[in-house]
Amino acid sequence: MNDRLLEQCTAAREASRKLIRLTSGKKNEILYKMADQLYSDAEKIIHANAEDLSKAKANGMSPHMIDRLSLDEKRIKAMAEGMREVANLEDPIGRVEQMTKRPNGLLIGKKRTPFGVIGIIYEARPNVTSDAAALCFKTSNAVILRGGKEAFASNMAVISSLRKALKEYDLENAVSLIEDTSRETAKELMCANGYIDLLIPRGGAGLIQTVVSTATVPVIETGVGNCHIYAEESCDFEMAKQIIINAKTTRPSVCNAAESLVVDEAIADRFLPYLIPAFQEAGVRLLGCSKSCALGNGIIEPASEEDFGREFLGLTMSVKIVSGIDEAIEHINHYSTGHSEAIVTNDYEKAQRFLEEIDSAAVYVNASTRFTDGGEFGFGAEIGISTQKLHARGPMGLNELTTTKYIIYGNGQIR
Amino acid sequence: MNDRLLEQCTAAREASRKLIRLTSGKKNEILYKMADQLYSDAEKIIHANAEDLSKAKANGMSPHMIDRLSLDEKRIKAMAEGMREVANLEDPIGRVEQMTKRPNGLLIGKKRTPFGVIGIIYEARPNVTSDAAALCFKTSNAVILRGGKEAFASNMAVISSLRKALKEYDLENAVSLIEDTSRETAKELMCANGYIDLLIPRGGAGLIQTVVSTATVPVIETGVGNCHIYAEESCDFEMAKQIIINAKTTRPSVCNAAESLVVDEAIADRFLPYLIPAFQEAGVRLLGCSKSCALGNGIIEPASEEDFGREFLGLTMSVKIVSGIDEAIEHINHYSTGHSEAIVTNDYEKAQRFLEEIDSAAVYVNASTRFTDGGEFGFGAEIGISTQKLHARGPMGLNELTTTKYIIYGNGQIR
Numbered sequence: 001m002n003d004r005l006l007e008q009c010t011a012a013r014e015a016s017r018k019l020i021r022l023t024s025g026k027k028n029e030i031l032y033k034m035a036d037q038l039y040s041d042a043e044k045i046i047h048a049n050a051e052d053l054s055k056a057k058a059n060g061m062s063p064h065m066i067d068r069l070s071l072d073e074k075r076i077k078a079m080a081e082g083m084r085e086v087a088n089l090e091d092p093i094g095r096v097e098q099m100t101k102r103p104n105g106l107l108i109g110k111k112r113t114p115f116g117v118i119g120i121i122y123e124a125r126p127n128v129t130s131d132a133a134a135l136c137f138k139t140s141n142a143v144i145l146r147g148g149k150e151a152f153a154s155n156m157a158v159i160s161s162l163r164k165a166l167k168e169y170d171l172e173n174a175v176s177l178i179e180d181t182s183r184e185t186a187k188e189l190m191c192a193n194g195y196i197d198l199l200i201p202r203g204g205a206g207l208i209q210t211v212v213s214t215a216t217v218p219v220i221e222t223g224v225g226n227c228h229i230y231a232e233e234s235c236d237f238e239m240a241k242q243i244i245i246n247a248k249t250t251r252p253s254v255c256n257a258a259e260s261l262v263v264d265e266a267i268a269d270r271f272l273p274y275l276i277p278a279f280q281e282a283g284v285r286l287l288g289c290s291k292s293c294a295l296g297n298g299i300i301e302p303a304s305e306e307d308f309g310r311e312f313l314g315l316t317m318s319v320k321i322v323s324g325i326d327e328a329i330e331h332i333n334h335y336s337t338g339h340s341e342a343i344v345t346n347d348y349e350k351a352q353r354f355l356e357e358i359d360s361a362a363v364y365v366n367a368s369t370r371f372t373d374g375g376e377f378g379f380g381a382e383i384g385i386s387t388q389k390l391h392a393r394g395p396m397g398l399n400e401l402t403t404t405k406y407i408i409y410g411n412g413q414i415r
Numbered sequence: 416m417n418d419r420l421l422e423q424c425t426a427a428r429e430a431s432r433k434l435i436r437l438t439s440g441k442k443n444e445i446l447y448k449m450a451d452q453l454y455s456d457a458e459k460i461i462h463a464n465a466e467d468l469s470k471a472k473a474n475g476m477s478p479h480m481i482d483r484l485s486l487d488e489k490r491i492k493a494m495a496e497g498m499r500e501v502a503n504l505e506d507p508i509g510r511v512e513q514m515t516k517r518p519n520g521l522l523i524g525k526k527r528t529p530f531g532v533i534g535i536i537y538e539a540r541p542n543v544t545s546d547a548a549a550l551c552f553k554t555s556n557a558v559i560l561r562g563g564k565e566a567f568a569s570n571m572a573v574i575s576s577l578r579k580a581l582k583e584y585d586l587e588n589a590v591s592l593i594e595d596t597s598r599e600t601a602k603e604l605m606c607a608n609g610y611i612d613l614l615i616p617r618g619g620a621g622l623i624q625t626v627v628s629t630a631t632v633p634v635i636e637t638g639v640g641n642c643h644i645y646a647e648e649s650c651d652f653e654m655a656k657q658i659i660i661n662a663k664t665t666r667p668s669v670c671n672a673a674e675s676l677v678v679d680e681a682i683a684d685r686f687l688p689y690l691i692p693a694f695q696e697a698g699v700r701l702l703g704c705s706k707s708c709a710l711g712n713g714i715i716e717p718a719s720e721e722d723f724g725r726e727f728l729g730l731t732m733s734v735k736i737v738s739g740i741d742e743a744i745e746h747i748n749h750y751s752t753g754h755s756e757a758i759v760t761n762d763y764e765k766a767q768r769f770l771e772e773i774d775s776a777a778v779y780v781n782a783s784t785r786f787t788d789g790g791e792f793g794f795g796a797e798i799g800i801s802t803q804k805l806h807a808r809g810p811m812g813l814n815e816l817t818t819t820k821y822i823i824y825g826n827g828q829i830r
Binding site for chain 1: 432435436515517521523526528530531608612613627628631633635651654657658661662665748770771772774775776777778779780781782783785786787791792793803804805806808809818819820821822823824825826827828829830
């Protein structure tokens with residue numbers, strides 16, 4: 001590990017020890033101070049952001065990405081407000097679950113505690129900086145952030161502001177940003193066993209793949225979603241259409257948007273013609289299996305094998321006709337990324353089988369996959385959506401940024 | 416991945432899909448059949464074990480390790496009985512937690528589900544084979560086992576027996592053993608992303624270190640314990656002595672045995688002389704800091720810096736004198752492996768601070784660290800003791816072999 005990263009990791013560990021001693025009330029007070037400081041530094045942050053934006057434009061960044069990178073007073077106000085909202089959430093730290101008295105008199109409870117030091121690697125969205133800092137601080141974790149190099153000046157300005165507020169409490173190292181955006185340093189962070197207790201990558205499939213295959217510290221995979229909607233033969237056509245169009249078109253670039261449509265053979269010749277005009281109106285391109293192409297009147301183009309596994313993140317959808325629920329479940333479990341899948345049906349038994357046998361973080365009956373979101377699930381905040389099975393699965397709120405330890409009260413017990 | 420491992424992984428995944436459809440009642444029936452088969456194959460298993468034992472003796476294996484490797488009728492009976500006990504435990508699979516109705520009418524619940532395929536890498540104890548198979552089967556997970564080469568014939572005989580029982584239900588691939596004990600294949604297993612949902616190493620520090628630094632699939636670290644007992648100045652000397660001697664000497668080779676003693680300076684000159692005769696009687700060698708050596712009458716030998724971080728797994732203990740609770744917490748958090756630590760005290764505030772600030776899986780007040788065990792905690796079964804913070808921390812029972820998914824009942828909701 002390079003000296004500077006080692007120094008940051010050590011400082012973060014020391015800060016994490018201090019964080020453990022803070023009450024929820026104190027943490028909330030500090031979060032409000034951080035939010036106020038951020039907003040009062042808006043001008044500086046916008047100035048730094050302009051620097052990033054001019055480089056990005058010179059490098060030919062797409063307008064969509066430029067928009068994600070841009071900060072203005074309104075967005076900074078929203079970032080500050082987001083920090084205050086996190087302060088207002090219930091604090092999971094310190095809660096003791098399942099406290100039981102054993103026959104030998106030992107009182108054993110499972111207590112929610114912070115991880116210690118969390119690393120977060122993300123791409124070019126500077127609002128993630130304040131967001132991640134707030135969620136980690138609220139759960140008494142120190143955080144080391146490694147943002148994309150495209151947003152470096154903006155991130156640095158945001159972090160300086162937050163650390164200014166933290167310094168008043170001698171806690172500035174609770175939040176830090178890696179100043180070196182090289183791949184080598186990112187790799188060192190991924191392998192900083194003993195220094196980093198948990199690493200969360202937030203970004204596209206490429207970033208997540210790199211982190212998962214490189215990291216030796218514990219990682220939570222987030223966010224790649226090849227989500228399916230399965231129109232089962234007993235479905236209400238209008239409900240199915242509403243759900244499919246909603247899941248595909250309302251925000252096609254997000255991970256809970258649907259990418260794949262699966263239709264029962266028994267209804268395909270009536271359901272696809274019912275659906276296609278709505279797809280055409282929304283500008284959705286369809287890539288289908290041979291059976292669906294035959295029914296698609298030239299509007300459904302032939303899909304390659306890979307298309308069924310693809311996260312299009314745009315107005316394209318794959319279409320697969322299946323013989324029934326067995327093939328539907330097999331197809332979905334084979335191609336899915338384990339994010340969110342939905343069945344539209346009016347058949348009780350098939351609904352239950354789908355819920356039971358689909359191996360994904362969120363499985364829906366008769367609702368859009370777009371609901372897979374911390375806010376929609378009622379968590380108040382979200383650090384990402386886990387598509388792995390260890391520790392956290394689905395939308396992750398504050399609780400998922402905590403671990404537990406057993407606390408045991410005895411009076412001299414020996415074994 | 417080599418062809419044979421790929422074949423096993425694929426077969427295990429198929430079996431895992433079948434396991435999801437079994438009721439608890441059916442799983443228990445099959446577990447009983449497996450136990451019966453194991454016991455009726457005792458002769459064959461003992462024969463295979465004799466082969467392993469003769470090789471082990473020829474290779475000069477230590478008597479202690481020979482004992483761990485040995486099987487006789489009594490031990491096989493105990494293995495079968497262990498499987499029946501697992502059958503009798505409550506099944507966590509299918510339980511729905513925190514089901515809530517959202518304002519939009521969606522009914523969202525968190526359902527306990529299997530991981531899918533679990534890999535377990537372990538050393539030369541053939542009883543782990545039936546034990547791990549039973550715990551994974553009970554939780555509807557398929558399991559791929561990779562045992563030590565020293566126990567290969569024994570493991571193979573145990574697995575053949577279990578698979579014979581499973582075959583009657585067309586489920587033989589729910590449990591399999593890797594027949595090739597090369598390091599290359601072990602490494603392939605550790606990096607079988609998409610095939611292995613969770614990998615658990617069970618064994619010594621060397622094995623666990625190798626797995627953690629090599630694996631790209633999700634891993635739960637188990638079992639290395641440099642456990643501390645801290646005799647705080649207000650402690651009852653007799654209680655402290657009982658706890659220390661119990662934690663150090665009752666089974667020094669296990670991970671919850673104490674390895675390090677921490678003593679407050681204010682009592683060290685009275686407490687150490689009070690304690691030393693009991694250590695001498697038990698044959699415990701003491702390696703201490705300079706202050707403790709000065710008080711040790713030549714019985715405490717000088718410790719090196721590394722000794723404070725060592726898991727001796729035998730009748731040796733390090734001794735550190737500290738100025739008070741601040742230094743004690745700092746020392747323990749620095750050298751501990753995060754397994755189990757205890758304070759012996761009669762000071763309310765210091766007891767609470769110790770519970771709060773010690774960063775370990777199990778933190779005790781006035782009790783022996785030897786209680787960190789699934790059975791002692793009331794879990795009925797244990798797959799290992801996690802010393803990491805992701806997913807599971809401390810003794811892992813059936814619940815820790817499961818993950819969750821969100822199930823959502825809607826009636827046409829779109830966002």
